[in-house]
Amino acid sequence: MEVDPTSTVGGGVEDVYGEDRATEDQLITPWTVSVASGYTLLRDPHHNKGLAFTEKERDAHYLRGLLPPAIATQETQEKKLMHNLRHYEVPLQRYMAMMDLQERNERLFYKLLIDNVEELLPVVYTPTVGEACQKYGSIFRRPQGLYISLKEKGKILEVLKNWPEKSIQVIVVTDGERILGLGDLGCQGMGIPVGKLALYTALGGVRPSACLPITIDVGTNNEDLLKNEFYIGLRQRRATGQEYSDFLHEFMAAVKQNYGENVLIQFEDFANHNAFYLLEKYRTTHLVFNDDIQGTAAVVLAGVVAALRLVGGTLAEHTFLFFGAGEAGTGIAELIALAISKQAKASTEESRKKIWLVDSKGLIVSSRKESLPQFKKSYAHEHEPVKNLLDAIEAIKPTVLIGSAGVGQAFTQEVIEAMTSFNEKPVILALSNPTSQSECTAEQAYTWSKGRALFASGSPFDPVEYNGKKYVPGQANNAYIFPGFGLGLVISGAIRVHDEMLLAASEALGHQVTKENFEKGLIYPPFLNIRKISANIAANVAAKAYELGLASRLPRPKDLVKYAVSCMYTPVYRSYR
Structure with missing residues (x-):
């Protein structure tokens, strides 16, 4: 079977695989590529079109009798599938239906996701992907991506060579230790790299064959999983220290050796200490990106900058208070500090003084410096100790409140009212995922602030009606x-x-945020675009x-x-x- 090299779709120049040219290095350009025919073709998700095969194609590729006689367009197939998906009551059933589709007909899966992005994003990504990871062992059907466990120590390069695609441009890797706000899910964290890479293709246009999801399995400390008969990972406690870093080092070296200098390695849902250590260690030798630290920071900074177009004032004129000082919180803080220093032409040290952090022990202040991990030390400012969030708000009087601690309902009515008492338009970002971990709901933020808050959250919330006005909460989603x-x-x-x-x-x-978006209370553009x-x-x-x-x-x-x-x-x- 051959692909027509001359066809073009959507303005892109096609490469020979029927993929758009640009995300493929064109070192060799054969003019045709052979693909299996007949029954095998219908089982190949990259080339299967189901009922959309034409009469001519059915003759040419030995499909006669293997399909019912009807011919359907891709649009008809899409309509039927959306109709079916909307009939599922349970989000996890939708997730499983989407995963089945991805394994059956890749192009139709991406067509569905792109055309119905606002409806399907919460299905293939947060919040539903969290539940999927918790139950991954029970719903596991066929592997998507590579599982590299301690059993493969010394053989990681060979394992990478087992993956059928040779030209990889983006790898998303997790060790499953801190999945969303759900904790250590071990090998079952694979749902995250799979979901993220589906979005790389649907939202960013990186071709699916260039994406590789990887789970590194060094064990799990989750007792429930270790006892669960359906658990799919190693049944042992997590490897740490030298054993862990040697294993990760072998992985990083093997990836570079196999895929070259230009492959992007995105770290996903590693525990704080490992996330910072890995980013710091490999940022000078590899193309690495940590979405929890850097992606979250970039999306939040964009929301803050957009919000300030409504509130007024430069970044340097505002005071930021973070509830949560983990990888997300400190990552956002660092990027805001960098943006302030560029705008105000000040040092980063000076810019950090506008930013305060509250962790589980209270406000981070200089008297606590000795006991703090390295990544928090830069934010230990001079101030008397403050034990809780509400007192910190009263003391610091921030204009922007950012939650990233994974503590559901931490922004109480008193917290929101305190923010509103000294801000005309308080900026309140409840970023923790999934929805159950969100610091407050959209409805709570708008109601308790009497409609004055500029609000965005990590997980999606429905629009809220308050005092006859409709507010549409923005989603500070890394998928932007x-x-x-x-x-x-x-x-x-x-x-x-x-x-x-x-x-x-x-x-x-x-x-990208327009005047019309602002009028609805949005500080992010709609996902439609x-x-x-x-x-x-x-x-x-x-x-x-x-x-x-x-x-x-x-x-x-x-x-x-x-x-x-x-x-x-x-x-x-x-x-x-």
Whole structure:
């Protein structure tokens, strides 16, 4: 079976695999590619079209009798599947139906996700993916991605070679220790890399064959899983210390050896200590990105910058209070500090003084410095000790309150009312996922602030009616940033990630918020336009990579937005001849 090399879809230039050219390095350009026919073709998710095979294709590829006689367009198939999905009462059933579709007909899966992004994003990603990870052992059908366990020590390079696709551009990897706000789910954390990479393709246009989900299994400390007969991972306590870092080092070296300098490795849902250590250790030798630290930071900074267009004042004129000082909280704080220092032409040390953090022991202050882990020390400012969040708000009087501690309902009525008492428009971001861990709901934020809060959350909330006015809560979702960010790195051939690229991504997202969005209370643009948003982010990130001399794909394209769009994978069916 051959793919028509001349067809083009969606303005992109096609490569021979029927993928859009740009996210594929075209070192060799054969004009046709052979794919199995007949029954095998119908079992191949990359090329199967189900009832959409035409009469001519059914003759050419030995499909006569293997399909019912009706011929359906991709649009009809999409309509039928959405109809079926909407009939499922339980979100996990929708998740499983989507995963089944991905394993059966890849292009239809992405078509569905792109065309119905606002409806299906919570199904394939947070919050439903959290429940899916908790039950992954029970719902496990066929592996998606690579599982690299301690059993493979010394053989990781061989394991990578077992993956059928050779040209990988993005790897999302987890060790399952801190999945969303749900804790250690061990090997069952695989739902996260699988979900993230589906979004890399749907929202950022990186072709599916260039994406590789990986779970590193070093054991789990979750007693329930260790006792669960359906658990799919190693039944042992987590490896730590030297054994852990040696294993990760072997993995990082093998990835670079197998896929080269330009493969993006995105760390996902590692525990705090490992997340900071790995990012710090490999940022100078590999193309690495931690979505929990850097992606969250970029998306939150974009929301804050957009909110300030309504509230007024520069970043440096505002005071930020964080509830939560883990990887998300300190990552956001660092990027805001960097943005303030660039705007105000001040040192980062000086800029950090506008930012205060509250952890489980209270306000982080200088008298606690000795007992703090390294990543919190920069925020230990001079102040008397303060035990809880409410007292910290009274003492610091922040204009922006950001929650990232994974403690549900931590923003109580008193907290929101205190914020409203000295702010005309308090900016309140309840970022913890999934919904059960959110610091407060949209309804609580709008009701307790009497409709004055500018609110966004990590998980989706429905619009809220208050005093006859409809408020649409924004979602500070990393899915705004990482797909476009990754695409920008891929199309520029970037070899390292620099903090200024994160600022570039943030700026691009902040600029997409329109006057109409603001009128509804939104500080993020609607997800409906996500591919356009991602193309703009990719262009901004690529421009920064070229400017910093970190891009290897030369010469630089003249119009980076246009180039990014031409590079995006489109899931429309190809014609086979």
